[in-house]
Amino acid sequence: MRPRRTLTARGVCMLILGAAALVAGFVVGQRELVVLGVLATALPPLAALSLLGAAGRVVHSRGVTPSRVRAGHDARIMVRIGNSSHTWPVTAVSVSDTLPTPLGHEPRYSIGFLGPRAVRDLAYLVRPAVRGDYPLGPLWVAVTDPLGLVRVEQRPGSPEHLLVTPATVPLDAVGTSDGSQGDDSPRRSLSGAGEQDPVPREYRHGDELRRVHWRSTARRGELMVRRDEQHRREYGTVLLDARRAAHAGDGPGDSLETAVGAAASVALHLLDRGHEVRLHTDRGRMPAPAPAAVLDGLAVLEASGSTAPPAVSAAGSSLTVAVLGALTAEEAAALAASGGGHRVAVLCARAAWPSERARTGAGEMLASAGWRVVHLSALSELPPLWRDAAPLGKVPR
Secondary structure (H helix, E strand, C coil): CCEEEEEEEHHHHHHHHHHHHHHHHHHHHCCCHHHHHHHHHHHHHHHHHHCCHHCCCCCCCCHHHHEECCCCCCCCEEEEEEEEECCCCCCEEEEEEECCCCHHCCCEEEEEEECCCCCEEEEEEECCCEEEEECCEEEEEEEEEECEEEEEEECCCCCCEEEECCCCCCCCCCCCCCCEEHHHHCCEECCCCCCCCCCEEEEECCCHHECCHHHHHHHHHCEECCCCCCCCCCCCEEEEEEEHHHCCCCHHHHHHHHHHHHHHHHHHHHHHHCEEEEEEEEEEEEECCCCCHHHHHHHHHCCCCCCCCCCCCCCCEEEEEEEEECCCHHHHHHHHCCCCEEEEEEEEEECCCCCCCCCHHHHHHHHHHCCEEEECHHHHHHHHHHHHHHCCCCCCC
C-alpha cells in the first residue's frame, strides 16, 4: 500500500488562518498580515516535504505465541517496531494492529520519537471465543510531522494468521467387547487362536527355527512354523451434522460450535485409545490421521447449505457416534437404520428444533433402533453423558 498523506485538524486550521490573513492583509493594506498569511499557508506543504520517506523507514515484525490455540485460551501477539534508517529519525509514530471483530478491539499505541536504528517492542493478548482462521494485520502506521500538521499513513506488510481450534473436553476410557480398554485394544489376532495354540503352516526356506511349532511338527510329521500374526485396527466412525439450517445461535453459544467441540472431543478420545477415526460431515470425509489434523480440519469447518445430514455406512465400525443438529422425522428414521457397532447419538439441545417434542421424538426413534441417545446443551456436559452412553466393556466390535 502506498503512503497516504492527509492534513490533520491543526493543518486545516493553519491553512484557513493563513488564507484569512492573506485576504485581510490585502484588504487593509497591512504587510505584516500578508507575511503572516504566507507563512501560515506555507507551513503545511513544508511539513509534508519533511515527511518524505518517513513512513517507509518504519519497519515491523510480528510473532504469535502459540500459532494455534484452543478456543477460549489466550494467544500473545508480539510486534516489534523499528526505524530502518542509520541517519534519519522518525517523529511522532503511532501504530494500530488490524484485528477481526471476534478478536476484540484493535490495539493502538503511540510510539513517539524513533531515533536512527531505534526499536520498540509491543505485546498484547487476544482470547478468541470461537474457532476459525483469523488474520492478524496488516499493521497501520501513522507518522506526523513535529508540528502535527500533516499525517502520513501506511499499511506495510501482509497479515499473519492465528488458527483457533475447537474447544474440547476430556472423555473417560471406553472399553471393548473383550473387556480391555485404551491402548490394550487396538489390535487383535485374526487367526482365531490364542498364543498357546497358534495356527501353523509348512516350513519355508528362510524361516527362523525359533518359530518352529514342535507340537504340530510331531503330529504332521513335517516341519511346521507359527504363522505371522495378522492384526487390524479398530476404527470408530464420527458423523458431524454441520448443516446451517440444522443449527441455531451465534458466537460461542451457536449449537454448531457445540457440535464441533463434541465431535472433536470424541475423535481425539478414540485416537488417544489407538483407534482409527473416520470423521464424516455432510460434505464428505475429513482426514483424521492424528489429533492435530482433526483439530486443524474442524477449526476451519464452515456451516454447509446441505439439506441432508451425513449418512455413511459404518459397517465393521466398533463405535459410531453421530453429533446432530435438528432432524426431521424422516431424517431420524434414515439415520436409525445406519451405523455399526455400539451407536451413540448426541443431539444438540439448542439446535434449530421446531419444538421440544420434535427433539424428543427424534431421540425416541433412534433409541428404539438401538442407539444410545444423549441430549447435549453445552460442551461441558459431555463427559458425564459419555460415561452413561458408552460404558466400559459395552462397545462391541
